[in-house]
Amino acid sequence: xxxxxxxxxxxxxxxxxxxxxxxxxxxxxxxxxxxxxxxxxxxxxxxxxxxxxxxxxxxxxxxxxxxxxxxxxxxxxxxxxxxxxxxxxxxxxxxxxxxxxxxxxxxxxxxxxxxxxxxxxxxxxxxxxxxxxxxxxxxxxxxxxxxxxxxxxxxxxxxxxxxxxxxxxxxxxxxxxxxxxxxxxxxxxxxxxxxxxxxxxxxxxxxxxxxxxxxxxxxxxxxxxxxxxxxxxxxxxxxxxxxxxxxxxxxxxxxxxxxxxxxxxxxxxxxxxxxxxxxxxxxxxxxxxxxxxxxxxxxxxxxxxxxxxxxxxxxxxxxxxxxxxxxxxxxxxxxxxxxxxxxxxxxxxxxxxxxxxxxxxxxxxxxxxxxxxxxxxxxxxxxxxxxxxxxxxxxxxxxxxxxxxxxxxxxxxxxxxxxxxxxxxxxxxxxxxxxxxxxxxxxxxx
Amino acid sequence: xxxxxxxxxxxxxxxxxxxxxxxxxxxxxxxxxxxxxxxxxxxxxxxxxxxxxxxxxxxxxxxxxxxxxxxxxxxxxxxxxxxxxxxxxxxxxxxxxxxxxxxxxxxxxxxxxxxxxxxxxxxxxxxxxxxxxxxxxxxxxxxxxxxxxxxxxxxxxxxxxxxxxxxxxxxxxxxxxxxxxxxxxxxxxxxxxxxxxxxxxxxxxxxxxxxxxxxxxxxxxxxxxxxxxxxxxxxxxxxxxxxxxxxxxxxxxxxxxxxxxxxxxxxxxxxxxxxxxxxxxxxxxxxxxxxxxxxxxxxxxxxxxxxxxxxxxxxxxxxxxxxxxxxxxxxxxxxxxxxxxxxxxxxxxxxxxxxxxxxxxxxxxxxxxxxxxxxxxxxxxxxxxxxxxxxxxxxxxxxxxxxxxxxxxxxxxxxxxxxxxxxxxxxxxxxxxxxxxxxxxxxxxx
Numbered sequence: 001x002x003x004x005x006x007x008x009x010x011x012x013x014x015x016x017x018x019x020x021x022x023x024x025x026x027x028x029x030x031x032x033x034x035x036x037x038x039x040x041x042x043x044x045x046x047x048x049x050x051x052x053x054x055x056x057x058x059x060x061x062x063x064x065x066x067x068x069x070x071x072x073x074x075x076x077x078x079x080x081x082x083x084x085x086x087x088x089x090x091x092x093x094x095x096x097x098x099x100x101x102x103x104x105x106x107x108x109x110x111x112x113x114x115x116x117x118x119x120x121x122x123x124x125x126x127x128x129x130x131x132x133x134x135x136x137x138x139x140x141x142x143x144x145x146x147x148x149x150x151x152x153x154x155x156x157x158x159x160x161x162x163x164x165x166x167x168x169x170x171x172x173x174x175x176x177x178x179x180x181x182x183x184x185x186x187x188x189x190x191x192x193x194x195x196x197x198x199x200x201x202x203x204x205x206x207x208x209x210x211x212x213x214x215x216x217x218x219x220x221x222x223x224x225x226x227x228x229x230x231x232x233x234x235x236x237x238x239x240x241x242x243x244x245x246x247x248x249x250x251x252x253x254x255x256x257x258x259x260x261x262x263x264x265x266x267x268x269x270x271x272x273x274x275x276x277x278x279x280x281x282x283x284x285x286x287x288x289x290x291x292x293x294x295x296x297x298x299x300x301x302x303x304x305x306x307x308x309x310x311x312x313x314x315x316x317x318x319x320x321x322x323x324x325x326x327x328x329x330x331x332x333x334x335x336x337x338x339x340x341x342x343x344x345x346x347x348x349x350x351x352x353x354x355x356x357x358x359x360x361x362x363x364x365x366x367x368x369x370x371x372x373x374x375x376x377x378x379x380x381x382x383x384x385x386x387x388x389x390x391x392x393x394x395x396x397x398x399x400x401x402x403x404x405x406x407x408x409x410x411x412x413x414x415x416x417x418x419x420x421x422x423x424x425x426x427x428x429x430x431x432x433x434x435x436x437x438x439x440x441x442x443x444x445x446x
Numbered sequence: 447x448x449x450x451x452x453x454x455x456x457x458x459x460x461x462x463x464x465x466x467x468x469x470x471x472x473x474x475x476x477x478x479x480x481x482x483x484x485x486x487x488x489x490x491x492x493x494x495x496x497x498x499x500x501x502x503x504x505x506x507x508x509x510x511x512x513x514x515x516x517x518x519x520x521x522x523x524x525x526x527x528x529x530x531x532x533x534x535x536x537x538x539x540x541x542x543x544x545x546x547x548x549x550x551x552x553x554x555x556x557x558x559x560x561x562x563x564x565x566x567x568x569x570x571x572x573x574x575x576x577x578x579x580x581x582x583x584x585x586x587x588x589x590x591x592x593x594x595x596x597x598x599x600x601x602x603x604x605x606x607x608x609x610x611x612x613x614x615x616x617x618x619x620x621x622x623x624x625x626x627x628x629x630x631x632x633x634x635x636x637x638x639x640x641x642x643x644x645x646x647x648x649x650x651x652x653x654x655x656x657x658x659x660x661x662x663x664x665x666x667x668x669x670x671x672x673x674x675x676x677x678x679x680x681x682x683x684x685x686x687x688x689x690x691x692x693x694x695x696x697x698x699x700x701x702x703x704x705x706x707x708x709x710x711x712x713x714x715x716x717x718x719x720x721x722x723x724x725x726x727x728x729x730x731x732x733x734x735x736x737x738x739x740x741x742x743x744x745x746x747x748x749x750x751x752x753x754x755x756x757x758x759x760x761x762x763x764x765x766x767x768x769x770x771x772x773x774x775x776x777x778x779x780x781x782x783x784x785x786x787x788x789x790x791x792x793x794x795x796x797x798x799x800x801x802x803x804x805x806x807x808x809x810x811x812x813x814x815x816x817x818x819x820x821x822x823x824x825x826x827x828x829x830x831x832x833x834x835x836x837x838x839x840x841x842x843x844x845x846x847x848x849x850x851x852x853x854x855x856x857x858x859x860x861x862x863x864x865x866x867x868x869x870x871x872x873x874x875x876x877x878x879x880x881x882x883x884x885x886x887x888x889x890x891x892x
Contacts, residue, residue, distance in 0.1 A: 184631060258703070284771075315742055329727055361720075
């Protein structure tokens with residue numbers, strides 16, 4: 001949505017010309033209209049919503065809003081209208097909307113939904129957050145394996161609700177267990193009398209409704225699927241996750257990893273209000289302050305050494321900075337490798353040994369240069385030797401910790417990216433100062 | 447691919463039982479076999495390749511390998527076999543394979559391809575790397591708008607090469623310009639005599655062959671597409687990018703952003719050989735060393751002040767660490783916001799002002815705590831005041847720079863993530879030391 005179109009629509013709103021607004025919106029895709037909401041005032045938001053609502057496009061448009069925006073738009077609408085919007089959405093979006101309402105309004109809106117829709121949403125809400133069951137849609141077609149290709153085509157013709165996004169049929173046995181999938185192209189090309197059992201792809205990849213949505217995304221990505229069937233404990237199909245939702249999951253998970261590494265709350269976005277961002281970042285900054293004091297107290301142990309040789313203070317940032325940088329490199333490679341499943345092409349132990357070796361060698365190379373510079377600058381060969389030794393130790397340990405932190409978190413079934421950057425630089429700062437200043441107070445004459 | 451299956455297959459290889467290996471591989475998906483290559487020795491790699499080659503599954507399996515592995519597997523195969531594998535691949539994968547061969551072997555393999563295939567690959571190689579043209583496939587079906595639904599279904603039946611992954615037809619006008627798309631479901635549901643013009647979705651989203659592949663990924667993601675048509679200057683369709691390739695692009699771009707922020711080469715992976723990783727990381731570490739010396743030289747300016755009040759050395763890591771952390775938070779939010787297009791829901795200037803405000807407030811909160819601790823610990827209220835002031839200044843500037851660096855790089859049409867972390871911490875270290883030590887030497891009695 002470019003600024004010019006947005007300005008035009010706001011002018012038409014101010015001119016009280018809703019029909020012209022409606023015509024302008026009619027030419028835009030839901031994802032573009034959603035961007036418009038970012039620049040509208042609360043009053044304008046409700047006006048645009050009303051126009052979309054009359055054109056039956058409100059549901060699809062709101063479904064394109066980032067979660068934070070959705071929450072604030074829903075706050076401005078009454079229960080009646082929210083319920084009507086929700087009832088027009090596919091089950092996965094409907095569940096998301098009801099979740100976005102907040103505890104106080106949820107029951108009120110659920111009551112106003114048509115009964116079958118209400119039961120559906122309530123059932124989906126019982127799946128844990130971030131599970132496959134929570135992100136799946138229940139709009140799919142499953143047929144028994146004895147059905148003919150002709151029957152299947154008739155069934156597709158009769159189902160308006162699954163619309164253009166239907167590209168596979170799912171085939172079940174007589175106990176309703178998932179047995180295969182039929183890509184639409186095979187159905188089109190098949191003789192009308194052939195059974196689905198004849199033309200289906202057997203033993204399709206599927207996922208349990210209770211599995212993590214990230215696992216669903218990894219399977220879709222690994223096996224190049226367009227949709228993955230979601231099954232219950234008895235292997236009966238209960239929903240499907242489509243690739244467009246998988247893309248959202250992949251982007252979300254990448255964001256989450258980057259955020260966790262930097263020490264950020266997942267909902268802290270560029271467009272979040274300033275006060276929200278401050279509140280969300282403060283705990284991480286407090287944690288970082290605690291780790292910074294740890295590093296400071298290590299330095300505090302060696303104040304005498306620094307008073308005697310103040311050049312130590314000058315080189316402190318080099319030891320800490322280089323260790324932190326090398327550690328973040330390792331942490332990023334290993335965390336991303338775990339997320340992408342690339343660690344399958346290697347192994348945890350191999351990764352740890354490799355990163356230790358990389359740290360050792362790079363530490364040697366940059367350590368020797370730093371040591372030489374220090375010698376030339378400050379005229380003290382001992383300072384040079386202390387620097388080389390401290391940097392090699394710190395960068396080797398940075399390699400070890402950069403690999404061990406995410407792999408350890410994974411073993412503990414926690415997110416491998418969790419707070420990695422903050423923990424790691426806390427370690428490389430403290431350990432770096434300890435080796436550097438400790439060595440100096442032993443080796444340098446006082 | 448679990449370790450047990452991999453061990454079994456290696457045992458069968460050692461037992462010289464190729465038929466049993468073939469049967470074991472037959473039950474695995476190409477993506478799973480690809481993982482097997484990670485644990486095979488060079489000799490075993492060639493054996494497994496031969497078995498797959500005879501089963502005509504080598505092409506699809508190699509297409510699932512990470513780029514680095516593909517390069518090293520191709521090195522072990524002769525031109526003849528590589529050419530036969532390449533000739534069985536869709537155009538996008540074929541182009542990637544030829545690119546992975548390296549300059550010296552490329553011509554030799556190209557010569558051995560069937561003529562039309564060779565021209566196709568050569569044509570696709572003329573598109574710039576990372577462009578939409580480079581990642582598109584030319585396996586698609588385009589029909590004129592006057593064709594009937596019946597004709598279209600006959601065409602699909604006749605085209606074995608597009609197989610199960612066909613879910614849309616593309617519709618062109620009589621000048622071969624892209625006019626619409628027909629989802630397969632619409633075709634199945636339509637009366638056989640209706641024309642494609644009747645049932646198509648008009649004015650589909652498309653992308654220029656010369657556009658960046660990231661743009662294609664953003665369009666597919668924004669508009670929930672399964673494939674995006676790629677057009678030339680005259681708006682004629684020249685290929686399509688399918689959603690499975692888009693997922694790869696999205697993951698690659700997220701990796702690239704994380705890597706650039708951490709100062710890493712895109713090809714440096716968990717499974718890269720140690721020597722390769724050292725070589726690829728060294729330039730970034732040299733850059734970081736230069737910036738670390740900048741910070742050190744700032745500290746060097748104030749050695750007198752530190753000698754007088756050694757507590758300054760103790761609190762240096764707090765000022766630098768907190769500034770760096772706050773800056774990385776801002777940098778991550780803004781860089782990710784640009785990548786996800788969320789900045790469309792806000793604006794660059796708004797983001798900069800917000801981040802400055804966030805930095806100012808968090809700086810005040812943690813600065814006051816740090817100042818109080820310093821006062822209590824070292825008994826100097828002046829040290830406390832100097833710390834508060836320096837931290838507020840540094841964290842406010844960190845907010846400004848964390849937002850300005852990626853937005854500035856974007857304005858310069860560079861990657862917003864480029865070296866962000868290294869540059870930013872260089873700034874927060876140097877600026878932090880300068881304000882902290884500078885203020886101290888002015889305000890604290892010598």
